[in-house]
Amino acid sequence: MPVDLNGYWKMTSNDNFEEYMKALDVNVAIRKIANLLKTDKDISVDGDHMVIKTLSTFKNYNMDFHVDKEFEEDLSGVDDRKCMTTVSWEGDKLVCVQKGEKEGRGWTHWVEGDRLYLELRVCGVVCKQAFQKT
Secondary structure, three states, rough: OOOOEEEEEEEEEOOHHHHHHOOOOHHHHHHHHHHHHOOOEEEEEEOOOOEEEEEOOOOOOOEEOOOOOOOEEEEOOOOOOOOEEEEEEEEEEEEEEEEEOOOEEEEEOOOOOOOOEEEOOOOOEEEEEEEEOO
């Protein structure tokens, strides 16, 4: 059984986010604002259906999907691209692959104790984030 990601998580660290956004070609004004934010994650899991809400005072992003089923992800407001996305369990890690204009794009979520970790990847650039369960 995969790890339980359900819950509300508050960001505690965000390493290399500026470089990650540059690799996505996010404009400088949005990068400056986004780099100041501490986002929260609100995750709900019901069988193979998941909703991951990324929440901030600037902008929210909701990802609603079924594990192991490819879907078109609209990243308007993130980097204004669309990609074909598949999210799967690899052991205790939730791994996302996003196929589109940017090579090697995706992310991995995993839990250690009461902390949620997120590794964001694109074009060889890696951003590491950590969250505390509330």
